[in-house]
Amino acid sequence: DIQMTQSPSSLSASVGDRVTITCQASQDISNYLNWYQQKPGKAPKLLIYDASNLETGVPSRFSGSGSGTDFTFTISSLQPEDIATYYCQQYDNLPFFGQGTRLEIK
């Protein structure tokens, strides 16, 4: 199985900050990498697919990059409504998630 290492596990930032989360795959997964946002008590929401494509309706402050084994998710200017846990998910073979990053407001 392909293992996904997501970091950091938690993050505290101020409104307006640039926030970056990384995900590393245990082997080359090309661009088969998605990013989800999950708010407390809610289902996950797809934000970025195929490593860098913004899902329809998702604000442009969210972005993704990378290919192969190293991927990055960025919020360009953190907003209060962005408080959530973020997960990467690879689908090169079977779909597996990273451990998640809990994002808090400082």
Add this chain to the structure above:
Amino acid sequence: QLQLQESGPGLVKPSETLSLTCTVSGGSISSSSYYWGWIRQPPGKGLEWIGSIYYSGSTYYNPSLKSRVTISVDTSKNQFSLKLSSVTAADTAVYYCARLRVAGTMDYWGQGTLVTVSS
């Protein structure tokens, strides 16, 4: 607008079989472009993919759960179902159903249903 809704018992006894159904509305489960899947999340923990099914009945499962999981589809009812056998307290989780683009991207989710395993 596509909607998915999980249904089933919220409490299951240890060693018994957990059974859930996902009803899809606003779209056809028989679309050739999508798989349909189950994902779970133990309280306070991360997401775990359980398995997925195509409308034809083709399935693939998480190897860690494969021996206990069966996913089936009923195209006439626009539903798919999950059965997880021999449950223990470790199977207590919120269970989500979701639509997967063929490559594995989960773009629509149900609201989730909490299943507790307890005697």
